[in-house]
Amino acid sequence: MSLLKKALLGSIAPILLSGMLLAQxxxxxxxxxxxxxxxxxxxxxxxxxxxxxxxxxxxASVTPNDLNDGSPAFPEFHNVYIDPASWAHWQKTGKFRNGTVIVKELVSVGSTAAPSGKGYFPGEFNGIAAMVKDSKRFADRPENWAFFGFASYEAKNGNIQADESCSSCHKANAAEDMIFTQYYPVLRDGKPGK
Ligand code: HEC
Structure with missing residues (x-):
């Protein structure tokens, strides 16, 4: 194989590979x-x-047990992620596109003191919840967002939750399209024309 061919293959293969991974x-x-x-x-x-x-x-909001009579709705750290395609769309348009997935992963407070000081320090993973926006699939849901609860951290599938369990609070209190952008400086900073 010529050097040129090798060089070409070398540069195309990673692109093909990353395309295949993305497809998964x-x-x-x-x-x-x-x-x-x-x-x-x-x-x-x-x-x-x-x-x-x-x-x-x-x-990563935190609603620690000790400030919530031992039973906040979602204990304790809430690590929140948005899928990369929807992040790119947000940066371009400042909107949550059709197909947006937002995952909230819950992590316990493992300790309230560390070498850095007193505070709340992450312990173990203990749950997930998710929201998905889709104007056709969830046409009957407020702002087309479906809220999914997972019965346990290990659960493979999540169930759509009733509006009164989830979306009513988000609709009444979240700053933008059912998402609590008031608590996400990363989203605010990534918005065009901020
Ligand atoms: C009483 C109000 C309330 C209820 C009920 C509620 N949430 Fe939330 N949710 C919040 C607040 C406030 C935040 C952001 C701060 C935080 O994480 O504590 C949030 C954040 C989220 C996020 C991250 C995206 C965002 O909008 O900030 C997801 C995902 C989520 N909630 C899912 C759910 C699901 C699923 C249910 C129902 C099982 C639910 N929520 C019920 C108040 C609520």
């Missing part, structure tokens, strides 16, 4: 034909998103 995680699954990271079972349950820790990390 993002496929055409939003109902309007857009690429989405959301995948569903036949009965509309959301398959637990994969590799979300490699998405864009937008924030």
């Amino acid at each position: 995680v993002a496929s055409v699954s939003a109902s309007d034909g857009q690429t989405s990271y959301a995948k569903y079972t036949a009965d509309n349950e959301l398959l637990r998103p994969v590799n979300y820790r490699e998405w864009v990390f937008i924030g």
Whole structure:
């Protein structure tokens, strides 16, 4: 093989490979034909998103047990990620596109003192929740967002939650399109024309 051919192959192979990898995680699954990271079972349950820790990390609110009578709705750290295609769209338009997936991963408080001082320090993973926007699949949901709860941290699929359990609070209190952008400086900073 000539050197030129080798060099060409060398530069194309990684592109092909990354294309194939991307195809495994993002496929055409939003109902309007857009690429989405959301995948569903036949009965509309959301398959637990994969590799979300490699998405864009937008924030980490914490509702510690000790400030919430031992039982906050979502204990304790909430590590929140948005899929990369929807992040790119947000940076361009300042909107959450059809197919947006937002995952909130819960992590316990492991300790309240560290060499850096007193505070709240992450312990173990203990749950996930997710939101997906889709104007056709979730046409009947407020602002077309479906909220998914996962029965346990290990659960493979998440169930759509009733509006009164989730979306009503988001609709009443979230700053922008059901998302609490007031708590995500990363989203605010990434918005065009901010
Ligand atoms: C009483 C109000 C309330 C209810 C009910 C509620 N949430 Fe939230 N949710 C919040 C707030 C406030 C935040 C942002 C700060 C935080 O994480 O504590 C949030 C954040 C989220 C996020 C990250 C994206 C965002 O909008 O900030 C997801 C995903 C989420 N909630 C899913 C759910 C699901 C699923 C349910 C129902 C099982 C639910 N929420 C019920 C108040 C609520």
